Amino acid sequence: MYEGRYSRAMCRGCAVPSVETMTTDPFDLDHDRAPLAARVDGLFKTYGSGDGVVHALDGVSIGIRRGELTAIMGPSGSGKSTLMHIMAGLDRPTSGRAWLADTEITTLDDLALTELRRRRIGFVFQAFNLVPTLDALDNIRLPFELDGRRPTAEEAERIEAIIESLGLGERLRHRPHQLSGGQQQRVAIARALATQPDLVFADEPTGNLDSRSGREVLALLAAAVRDRGQTIAMVTHDPVAASHADRVVFLADGRIAADKPRQSAEQIAAHMLAADQVAA
Amino acid sequence: MSASTGAAASWRERGTGASVLVAGISSAFGVLILTGVGYLTAIISADPTVGDVRAVRYTLSILGTVILGVSVFVAAVVTANTFATIVAGRTRQIALMRLIGSSARTERRRVAGRGLAVGAVGAAAGLVAGIGLSYVLVAVLRGYLSPEAVSGVTYRVLQPSLLLPAGVVVLTTWAAAWVGSRRVLTVTPLQALASSTDRTTADVRHPVRTVISFVAIGIGAALLAAGIVVGLADPGGMVVAFSGGVVSFTGIVVGSVVLMPPVLRLTGRAFGSGVTARMAAQNALRYPERSARMTIGVVIGVTLVTLLAVASESTKAVLASASGGTLDPALDEAMNVTSAIMMSLVGVSAVIAAVGLVDLLTIGIVQRRRELGLLRSLGLSRPQANRMVLLEATHVAFTAVVVGVLLGIGYGWAAAQSMLGSVVGANVEEGHTLVLPAVPWLTVAVIAAAAAVLTLAAAAVPSRLATRVSPVEALAAT
Numbered sequence: 015m016y017e018g019r020y021s022r023a024m025c026r027g028c029a030v031p032s033v034e035t036m037t038t039d040p041f042d043l044d045h046d047r048a049p050l051a052a053r054v055d056g057l058f059k060t061y062g063s064g065d066g067v068v069h070a071l072d073g074v075s076i077g078i079r080r081g082e083l084t085a086i087m088g089p090s091g092s093g094k095s096t097l098m099h100i101m102a103g104l105d106r107p108t109s110g111r112a113w114l115a116d117t118e119i120t121t122l123d124d125l126a127l128t129e130l131r132r133r134r135i136g137f138v139f140q141a142f143n144l145v146p147t148l149d150a151l152d153n154i155r156l157p158f159e160l161d162g163r164r165p166t167a168e169e170a171e172r173i174e175a176i177i178e179s180l181g182l183g184e185r186l187r188h189r190p191h192q193l194s195g196g197q198q199q200r201v202a203i204a205r206a207l208a209t210q211p212d213l214v215f216a217d218e219p220t221g222n223l224d225s226r227s228g229r230e231v232l233a234l235l236a237a238a239v240r241d242r243g244q245t246i247a248m249v250t251h252d253p254v255a256a257s258h259a260d261r262v263v264f265l266a267d268g269r270i271a272a273d274k275p276r277q278s279a280e281q282i283a284a285h286m287l288a289a290d291q292v293a294a
Numbered sequence: 295m296s297a298s299t300g301a302a303a304s305w306r307e308r309g310t311g312a313s314v315l316v317a318g319i320s321s322a323f324g325v326l327i328l329t330g331v332g333y334l335t336a337i338i339s340a341d342p343t344v345g346d347v348r349a350v351r352y353t354l355s356i357l358g359t360v361i362l363g364v365s366v367f368v369a370a371v372v373t374a375n376t377f378a379t380i381v382a383g384r385t386r387q388i389a390l391m392r393l394i395g396s397s398a399r400t401e402r403r404r405v406a407g408r409g410l411a412v413g414a415v416g417a418a419a420g421l422v423a424g425i426g427l428s429y430v431l432v433a434v435l436r437g438y439l440s441p442e443a444v445s446g447v448t449y450r451v452l453q454p455s456l457l458l459p460a461g462v463v464v465l466t467t468w469a470a471a472w473v474g475s476r477r478v479l480t481v482t483p484l485q486a487l488a489s490s491t492d493r494t495t496a497d498v499r500h501p502v503r504t505v506i507s508f509v510a511i512g513i514g515a516a517l518l519a520a521g522i523v524v525g526l527a528d529p530g531g532m533v534v535a536f537s538g539g540v541v542s543f544t545g546i547v548v549g550s551v552v553l554m555p556p557v558l559r560l561t562g563r564a565f566g567s568g569v570t571a572r573m574a575a576q577n578a579l580r581y582p583e584r585s586a587r588m589t590i591g592v593v594i595g596v597t598l599v600t601l602l603a604v605a606s607e608s609t610k611a612v613l614a615s616a617s618g619g620t621l622d623p624a625l626d627e628a629m630n631v632t633s634a635i636m637m638s639l640v641g642v643s644a645v646i647a648a649v650g651l652v653d654l655l656t657i658g659i660v661q662r663r664r665e666l667g668l669l670r671s672l673g674l675s676r677p678q679a680n681r682m683v684l685l686e687a688t689h690v691a692f693t694a695v696v697v698g699v700l701l702g703i704g705y706g707w708a709a710a711q712s713m714l715g716s717v718v719g720a721n722v723e724e725g726h727t728l729v730l731p732a733v734p735w736l737t738v739a740v741i742a743a744a745a746a747v748l749t750l751a752a753a754a755v756p757s758r759l760a761t762r763v764s765p766v767e768a769l770a771a772t
Contacts, residue, residue: 104671104765125675132673139769142664147576152569159569160673205672 409471
C-alpha cells in the first residue's frame with residue numbers, strides 16, 4: 015500500500031549507495047511532498063510481560079523527510095530513543111515495519127543490518143563516539159574500512175571537504191583522548207557525514223558538551239542539512255537544540271503527541287510545559 | 295554496611311575464579327613436589343649402595359624449591375595483574391565509595407582482603423587436590439621403579455609439611471593482591487561524577503626499573519659470554535654461564551614492562567593494515583603494563599621448557615658425536631626421561647601463566663563492551679568482531695610463545711656450549727667443541743600447539759561476548 019505513495023523515494027539500496035551523490039530539487043520545497051529518507055509504520059515495542067509489561071512504543075507511524083533536520087523530543091521513557099534505534103537498524107520492533115528509503119529493514123538479518131548501518135546510516139552519539147585506539151582520521155574512515163575498502167577518489171574528496179568545513183585539519187592524527195569534547199563530537203559528525211548516508215542519527219549530540227561547543231555542533235548539523243542536503247534525525251530533550259531543527263516531533267508514552275514545523279526554543283519549551291501539566 | 299553481600303557478589307566477579315584456580319594449581323603443585331622429593335629421598339635412603347644421602351636430599355630439595363619458586367612467582371605476577379585489571383574496571387565504583395566517604399586505604403584493604411580470601415580458598419582446594427594426586431604419584435613411581443628399589447620402603451603421604459606450600463600460596467596471593475590494588479590509591483572521588491573518557495595507551499615510565507633491568511641484562515650477558523669462553527677449556531664454565539643466565543633472565547623479567555610493548559608493537563604489524571587487524575594489534579598496547587605482565591609469565595614458562603629441551607638435545611648430539619656417532623641407548627633413555635620430567639615440572643608455571651592470560655584477555659574485552667557496541671553500531675559485523683578478538687588473542691599468545699622459544703634456544707645453547715665446550719668430539723676446532731644448538735622440533739611443535747590451544751581458549755569466551763553485544767544495550771550502559 016505504501017509503494018505508490020512513496021514512489022518518489024530514491025532507490026538507494028539498488029546502487030552502491032555511498033558513491034551516489036545527493037540531488038536536491040530546488041523546486042521541491044514543499045515538505046509534505048518531499049521524499050522520505052526513512053519511515054516506520056505501526057511500530058510497537060514492548061518489554062517484559064504480564065503486569066510488568068512496558069509499552070516503549072505504542073503504535074508509532076512517521077516518516078523522516080529527506081534533506082531535513084528532524085528533532086525527536088520527549089521526556090525520558092517517552093520512547094524517542096527506542097524509535098530512533100529501530101529506525102537506525104540498531105533494534106527490532108515487537109511488531110510493525112520500518113524502511114530506510116525503499117529498503118524494508120525490519121526483515122533484514124543481522125549481517126544485512128550491519129552492512130546497512132555501515133553504508134547508509136551515520137551515527138553521532140552523546141558520548142563515547144570514537145574508537146580510542148584509532149586517531150581522528152581513522153575514526154572518520156572507519157565505515158569505509160569496515161567495508162574492507164579505501165574511500166574512492168570522489169569520497170576522499172568529500173571527506174577532505176568535510177574535515178575542512180569542520181575545522182579538524184590539524185587534529186587528524188590525534189587520538190580521541192587528546193581531543194576536547196567538542197572536537198570529539200566534530201570528528202563523530204565528520205564520520206557520520208563521510209559516507210553521505212540516507213540518514214544521520216544523532217542521539218543527544220550536545221548532551222555532554224558545554225553550551226558553546228553545543229551550539230557549534232548544532233550549527234554544524236544544520237549546515238550539513240543546508241549545504242549537503244543531508245537528512246538528520248536528532249533525539250534531544252533540549253529545546254534550544256530542537257530549535258535548530260526544521261521539524262519537531264514530540265513523543266509521549268510511546269505515541270506521537272505532536273508534529274510541528276520549525277519552532278523557537280520558547281515555543282518548544284511552552285509545549286513541553288503544557289504537556290507536562292496535562293500529564294500531571 | 296553490606297560487606298557480606300559485597301563479598302558474595304565479588305565471588306562471581308570475573309577474575310576471581312581464575313585467581314582461585316591459579317592459587318589452587320600452585321598449592322597442589324607444591325604438595326606434589328614435596329611428596330616427590332620425600333618419596334625419592336626415602337627410596338634412596340633405603341638403598342645401601344648410595345653413600346651420601348644428605349647430599350642427594352639437599353640437591354633434590356633445592357631443585358624442587360627452585361621449580362616451585364618459579365611457579366609461585368609466576369602465579370603472583372598473574373594474580374597481581376588480575377587484581378590490577380579488576381581495579382581498573384571498577385574505578386567508578388571505587389570512586390563512588392570514596393565520594394560517600396570511604397578512605398582510599400579502606401578501599402585498598404577491601405581489595406587486598408579479597409586476595410586473602412581467594413588465596414585461602416584456592417590454597418585449600420589445591421592442598422586437597424595435591425594430596426589426592428600425591429597418592430597417585432607415589433603409586434606411579436612405585437610401579438615405574440624397579441621392585442628391588444621399592445621393596446621395604448614405606449612412605450606416608452600425609453605429612454604436616456604439606457601445609458607449607460598452601461601457606462606460602464595464601465601469603466603470596468594476599469601480597470600479590472595488595473600489590474595489584476596499588477591503583478586504588480589513585481582513584482579520586484571526582485571520577486564517580488566526571489564522564490571520564492577512557493585513558494588509553496598510558497605512557498608509564500619506570501626509570502629505576504629500566505636501569506636495573508638493563509644493567510642486569512648487560513652483566514648477565516657478559517657472564518654468559520664468559521661462561522661460554524671458560525667452557526671451551528673447562529666444564530666449570532657452566533657455573534659461570536648459569537649465573538649469567540639467572541641474572542640476565544631476571545633482568546628481562548624485571549624489565550618486561552619496558553621490553554615487551556615494543557615487541558608486541560612489532561608483532562602487531564604482522565597482522566596487516568586492515569582496520570580490524572590494526573584495532574586488534576592496538577588493543578594489546580592500550581595498557582602496555584598489563585600486556586607485558588600478561589605475557590611475561592608465559593615467556594618464563596616457555597623459555598624454561600625450551601631451554602631444557604635444547605640443552606638436553608644439544609648435549610645428546612655432542613655426546614653422540616664424541617662417542618663416535620651413536621649415543622648409548624641407556625643414556626639416551628635416561629636423558630630423555632629426565633628432561634621430560636623437568637620440562638613438565640617447569641611447564642606448570644607456563645600453565646599458570648596461561649590461565650592468567652586467558653582470564654586477562656577476557657576481562658579486557660568485557661571491560662570494552664561499550665566500545666564493541668559502538669563498533670557494532672557503526673557496522674562491525676559479527677564475523678568481524680570475532681576475527682578482531684581472535685587476532686587480539688593470537689597477538690598476545692604468540693608473541694609470548696615466540697619470545698619464550700627464542701630465549702629458550704639461546705639459553706639452552708649457552709648452557710650446552712659452556713658445559714660441553716671442552717669435550718673433544720667431532721666438531722673439533724683447535725681442541726674445542728662448538729656445540730650447535732640442536733632444536734628439538736617435537737618440543738617446539740608441542741609448544742606451538744599449546745599456544746594455538748591457548749589462543750583459542752583465550753578467544754572463546756570474549757568472542758562469544760563480543761558477538762552477543764547488543765549495540766543499544768552497550769551504548770546505554772555508562
